[in-house]
Amino acid sequence: MSIRCCSAMLYPPSVNCSGKTAITSGCHSASKFSYNKPHTPLLFSTHLPIASPLLKTTTALRRNTTRLPPLRFSGAADVIIVGAGVVGSALTYALAKDGRRVHVIEKDLREPDRIVGEVLLPGGYLKLIELGLEDCLEEIDAQRMIGYVLYKDEKKTKLHYPLEKFSYDVAGRSFHNGRFVQRMREKTSTLENVRMEQGTVTTLLKQDNKTVITVIGVQYKTKDGQEHKAYAPLTVVCDGCFSNLRQSLCRPKVEVPSCFVGLVLENCQLPFENYAHIILADLSIIILYRISSTKVRCLVDIPGQKVPLPGMANYLKTIVTSQIPYELHDAFISAIDRGNIRIMPNSSMPADPYPTTPGALLLGDAFNMRHPWAGGGMTVALSDIVVLQDLLKPIRDLSDSTSLCRHLESFYILRKPMASTINTLADALYKVFSVSPDEARKQLRQATFDYLSLGRFFSSGYMSLFSGLNPFPLSLVLHFSATVFYGVGRLLLPFPSFKRLRIGARLVSCALGIILPVIKAEGVRQMFFAASIPSFYKDPPGR
Ligand SMILES: Cc1cc2nc3c(=O)[nH]c(=O)nc-3n(C[C@H](O)[C@H](O)[C@H](O)COP(=O)(O)OP(=O)(O)OC[C@H]3O[C@@H](n4cnc5c(N)ncnc54)[C@H](O)[C@@H]3O)c2cc1C
Numbered sequence: 204m205s206i207r208c209c210s211a212m213l214y215p216p217s218v219n220c221s222g223k224t225a226i227t228s229g230c231h232s233a234s235k236f237s238y239n240k241p242h243t244p245l246l247f248s249t250h251l252p253i254a255s256p257l258l259k260t261t262t263a264l265r266r267n268t269t270r271l272p273p274l275r276f277s278g279a280a281d282v283i284i285v286g287a288g289v290v291g292s293a294l295t296y297a298l299a300k301d302g303r304r305v306h307v308i309e310k311d312l313r314e315p316d317r318i319v320g321e322v323l324l325p326g327g328y329l330k331l332i333e334l335g336l337e338d339c340l341e342e343i344d345a346q347r348m349i350g351y352v353l354y355k356d357e358k359k360t361k362l363h364y365p366l367e368k369f370s371y372d373v374a375g376r377s378f379h380n381g382r383f384v385q386r387m388r389e390k391t392s393t394l395e396n397v398r399m400e401q402g403t404v405t406t407l408l409k410q411d412n413k414t415v416i417t418v419i420g421v422q423y424k425t426k427d428g429q430e431h432k433a434y435a436p437l438t439v440v441c442d443g444c445f446s447n448l449r450q451s452l453c454r455p456k457v458e459v460p461s462c463f464v465g466l467v468l469e470n471c472q473l474p475f476e477n478y479a480h481i482i483l484a485d486l487s488i489i490i491l492y493r494i495s496s497t498k499v500r501c502l503v504d505i506p507g508q509k510v511p512l513p514g515m516a517n518y519l520k521t522i523v524t525s526q527i528p529y530e531l532h533d534a535f536i537s538a539i540d541r542g543n544i545r546i547m548p549n550s551s552m553p554a555d556p557y558p559t560t561p562g563a564l565l566l567g568d569a570f571n572m573r574h575p576w577a578g579g580g581m582t583v584a585l586s587d588i589v590v591l592q593d594l595l596k597p598i599r600d601l602s603d604s605t606s607l608c609r610h611l612e613s614f615y616i617l618r619k620p621m622a623s624t625i626n627t628l629a630d631a632l633y634k635v636f637s638v639s640p641d642e643a644r645k646q647l648r649q650a651t652f653d654y655l656s657l658g659r660f661f662s663s664g665y666m667s668l669f670s671g672l673n674p675f676p677l678s679l680v681l682h683f684s685a686t687v688f689y690g691v692g693r694l695l696l697p698f699p700s701f702k703r704l705r706i707g708a709r710l711v712s713c714a715l716g717i718i719l720p721v722i723k724a725e726g727v728r729q730m731f732f733a734a735s736i737p738s739f740y741k742d743p744p745g746r
Contacts, residue, residue: 280306281601283421283435285404285448287312289320289380290567290584291441292387297334297592299394303601306433307399308423310442312388315381318465318502318545319444320581321494322348322479323376325364326621326671327582333589337372339390343382344495348375350666352475353655354528355483355648360656361475364670365663375578375670377479377492377500401426404442407451407563408432417604418452418562436601438563444550446569453555453565456724460574460633461487462510464519465545468499471534479578483636483652484526488576491527501527501535504576506637510546519544549574551630553724554615554622561604564611566591571622574633579625582671586621590614616733621674623725627718628668628679634717643709650690650710661685676730680718687714 282298284291287309299305323331323340331337350363366374392399402423410419420434440448449455468491473480479492488504503523516539524535554571564570567584594614601607635651655662664682667673691707699707722730729736 278304280304280398280433280435281437282306283308283433283438284441285421285438286310286441286443286567286569287384287388287391287399288315288441288443288567289384289387289581290588291439292384292391293331293334293336293585294439294441294566294588294591295397295399296336296387296391296394297588298595299391299397300335301592301596302396303595304396305398306435307391307397308402308404308421308433309388309399310401310403312399312401314385317380318463318500318547319575320380320383321377321500322492322578323378324578324582324625324669324671325366325369325373325375326674327579327585328373328376329672330582330585330589334585334592336387336390339383339386340376340378341386343378343386345376345378345383346493346495347477348377348479348492349477350479351669352478352480353483353652354480355652358652358656360652360658360662361478362655362662362666362669365667365672366670375479377494379494379498402431404448405430407438407440407448408434409451415561415605418560436562436604437607440563440565440569441567442569444548444568444572446565449565449569452560452563453570455552455555457550457552457572459508459548459550461504461506461549461637462508463502463547463549463575464505464510464515465547466501466503466519466535466538467494467543468501468531468534468538470497471499471531473499474528474530480528481576482526482528483648484523484638486522486526486638488633488636489523489527490576491531499531499534501531501538502576504549504637508548512544512546515544515546516542549576553626554618559608559612561608564591564614571626573626573629575629576633576636577625577629577669579629579671583618583622583625586671586674587614587618590617616729616736619725619729619733620676621671623676623730624668624674624679625671627676627721627725627730630721631683631718635714641709641713643706643713646694646706646710647687647690647713650693651686653693654686654689676725680722683714683718687711690714 281303282305284295284305284307287295287307291307291309295305295307328337331340349366350361353360353362364375388399391397402425404421404423406422407418408420408422410417418438420432421438422430422432424430440446440452442448473491473493476493479490482489487506490502492500494500503519519539520536524532527535550572551574552572566587568580571583573579573583591614594611598607598610632651635647639645655665664678668679668682687710690710694703694707694710
């Protein structure tokens with residue numbers, strides 16, 4: 204179906220709530236796109252000198268590269284993106300490269316300082332290459348990561364990502380999240396057709412034509428307290444895990460099984476450099492990985508929705524120190540004494556399979572979350588961006604929101620291999636690895652550790668799933684089933700007793716109780732029989 208609406212007519216330029224155009228200064232000029240895109244001609248103002256906090260980021264690393272993000276154009280955008288975190292920035296770059304005029308509104312353009320999004324899996328790195336953003340990992344002192352060392356009791360096992368078939372640069376990376384995000388913002392804001400602005404989006408603007416409600420733009424507040432409205436045929440909400448806007452687009456079912464307590468260890472050596480260290484400790488899971496040449500991140504998983512900060516230093520010192528490798532004790536205690544202990548809730552939220560509000564999309568953590576212990580969030584999100592970019596590429600005009608919305612139904616199917624594999628792995632194995640007094644759960648935890656320690660096919664199968672290099676849900680289910688059989692087999696061999704039989708049966712029931720709800724939340728049909736869903740084959744509208 205061909206769409207011929209004129210987006211400029213439907214979507215007026217960004218205006219503030221008093222009705223004035225938002226851009227009030229600068230030299231407006233009729234701009235020409237350097238790409239071949241049949242847009243209604245709009246007036247563009249290029250290189251408007253607007254002061255931005257992006258410039259004020261002070262790290263020496265960026266002193267030479269940071270530039271003002273100019274408000275590039277004053278006309279209506281094709282796409283509004285809410286949030287310039289990992290996802291918003293990468294999506295902006297992808298769409299702008301394809302010739303869309305993108306208006307990004309970000310609450311805070313200063314370099315973020317968070318304990319999230321510090322490990323990019325090799326599969327995510329490949330997606331970054333597909334998006335042309337791999338250079339954002341340069342000059343930020345990012346560290347190469349080639350696998351995990353898994354610790355349990357006195358034993359440890361080394362697990363490698365299956366990187367043999369790839370060029371040397373393909374590996375995991377770990378880094379300061381803020382540096383990575385800032386590099387992406389900088390690169391994105393150099394594009395002529397990107398308008399990056401600091402402001403907090405407060406509302407999605409909707410048009411109700413009695414049969415269907417369509418999102419037509421956003422209302423946002425700038426730092427000076429002014430309210431503005433911006434309009435576009437498509438609004439993508441990437442406002443992260445604490446999203447305020449997702450409620451109006453889906454039915455979020457957020458679970459918070461635990462929190463991460465984060466510390467930075469300085470000037471110490473990991474027992475195995477280039478590996479993340481995952482310790483299945485007596486009380487919780489502890490993760491250590493390098494985020495720069497001088498700093499190591501330590502994350503301690505504490506079950507529960509809220510973790511009290513008072514008393515945390517004491518808990519870490521008296522209980523946790525003894526659980527981490529001996530050579531890190533001094534650095535760990537120094538980190539506690541420095542006092543910069545951070546806490547983040549670990550949320551999990553299945554994607555709503557068909558959030559169908561024309562004119563809007565959710566992406567990133569606002570749309571879908573999984574337990575972060577496996578470091579898969581950015582990989583899933585970057586993979587989603589590649590799928591979305593491919594779906595939008597052939598569509599010239601985005602202004603028929605209803606057709607576009609129907610076309611994008613296939614997004615929810617095509618994203619499934621990567622998203623379901625990583626989501627299921629993260630949520631199911633988190634439960635398997637978390638501490639429980641139940642004997643069957645203890646057996647399952649031990650069996651999984653031992654299964655991974657078998658090496659060869661057994662560990663490489665899991666590692667290709669963990670790495671995001673083999674996004675294949677069926678393979679995950681087969682490996683999980685094999686782990687359970689292995690666990691039961693060990694209990695029953697050489698001579699099964701009645702007690703062991705009972706534990707074996709409970710082990711199977713625990714494993715099913717863990718994996719089935721996760722698969723159900725992902726959608727059995729979308730996960731395993733995607734090709735049987737009609738929207739899998741949809742032709743784009745308006746070709
Ligand atoms: C403790 C923890 C550790 C994690 N570790 C990893 C890891 O190692 N590897 C990994 O891949 N994933 C990890 N994740 C998940 C990962 O952080 C997320 O998947 C990723 O950051 C999602 O990116 P995003 O852009 O959707 O959200 P964010 O990165 O949170 O970005 C959202 C952006 O939107 C802006 N914003 C919010 N509200 C508004 C508004 N109203 N108006 C305008 N702007 C707004 C925010 O300022 C922010 O810049 C971790 C998560 C947690 C909780």
